[in-house]
Amino acid sequence: MRATRHIYQGKPTGPYNHIEEGPANLSFFASCLEMVQGGYKFHQYQVVGRHLPTEAEPNPTVYRMKVWAEDTVKAKSKFWYFLRKLRRVKKANGQVLSINEIFEKKPTTIKNFGIWVRYQSRTGYHNMYKEYRDTTLNGAVEQLYQEMGSRHRVRFPCVQIIKTATVPASACKRANTQQFLDSKIKFPQTFKLIRPPSRTLKTTFKATRPSTAMF
Numbered sequence: 001m002r003a004t005r006h007i008y009q010g011k012p013t014g015p016y017n018h019i020e021e022g023p024a025n026l027s028f029f030a031s032c033l034e035m036v037q038g039g040y041k042f043h044q045y046q047v048v049g050r051h052l053p054t055e056a057e058p059n060p061t062v063y064r065m066k067v068w069a070e071d072t073v074k075a076k077s078k079f080w081y082f083l084r085k086l087r088r089v090k091k092a093n094g095q096v097l098s099i100n101e102i103f104e105k106k107p108t109t110i111k112n113f114g115i116w117v118r119y120q121s122r123t124g125y126h127n128m129y130k131e132y133r134d135t136t137l138n139g140a141v142e143q144l145y146q147e148m149g150s151r152h153r154v155r156f157p158c159v160q161i162i163k164t165a166t167v168p169a170s171a172c173k174r175a176n177t178q179q180f181l182d183s184k185i186k187f188p189q190t191f192k193l194i195r196p197p198s199r200t201l202k203t204t205f206k207a208t209r210p211s212t213a214m215f
Contacts, residue, residue, distance in 0.1 A: 040138040042068045042145070044102040045075035051089050062097065063087060068141050068161060072099050104136040112177055113140035114167040119148060120158040127162075131174040137164060 045067055051060040063083060069075035076099060080091040110133060117128045130147070132140040141161065148154040169181045193210055196202045 040136070040142055041070060042141055043070070043075075043138060044068055044141075045072065045099055046102055047075055047079040047099045048097045049079060049083065049089075049094055050097060052093050052095055063089070066102065068138075072101075075099060104138070107136050110135055112167045112169065112172055113137055114165045115140065115144055116162040116164070117144065117148070118160045118162055119152070119154050121152065121154060129173075131167060131172060131177040133177055133180055140164075 046064065047067060048062060048064045050062045051057070053060060065079050065082060067075050067078040067082075069078055076096055079096070080089075080094070083089045083094070084091075113132050113134060115130045115132070117130060119126060119128065130144055132143045134140040134143065141164075144161075145156045145159065148159055149156065172178050172181060
């Protein structure tokens with residue numbers, strides 16, 4: 001299951017009988033921001049819930065959890081799965097106070113992400129630390145699921161994300177990440193297109209497709 005183990009506990013400051021919805025144009029800005037960040041399969045959600053109020057406990061403890069899921073329905077399912085395991089609160093006697101998606105603050109800037117993972121293999125449970133370079137945390141998490149499935153044959157329901165962090169260049173540990181931290185890094189030019197030697201031979205349309213073979 002994809003979820004973080006960080007749970008925020010606190011007492012509610014007011015009644016939570018209903019959830020107030022924001023302006024209608026917030027969905028439009030959210031869709032535009034999603035287009036900028038790319039169409040990722042997994043999205044980060046923040047789910048807040050608690051036990052139903054009782055006479056013995058009229059103000060139960062509020063729990064907050066960050067999970068990665070495909071949509072809000074699966075995010076709430078992951079929330080109740082871990083809350084039942086960690087705090088013995090079931091969906092039948094609990095309520096979700098709010099659920100909202102977390103977006104990247106700077107989705108066009110490359111960053112180094114460190115991800116602490118606990119996964120279940122065919123022999124047992126293992127802890128692992130991974131590093132990825134991506135513009136968003138959702139992209140790094142998607143790289144994580146693809147690598148865990150290809151290298152370790154681990155299905156994504158068996159992967160639990162414990163913690164994520166933005167790692168500075170001086171603190172990166174993995175060689176796959178350190179090879180891109182060179183200020184004078186160079187890449188080979190793979191797209192080579194033969195151009196006309198003079199402007200007189202240049203035409204707007206060509207009768208044949210261009211050849212981009214390596215020379």
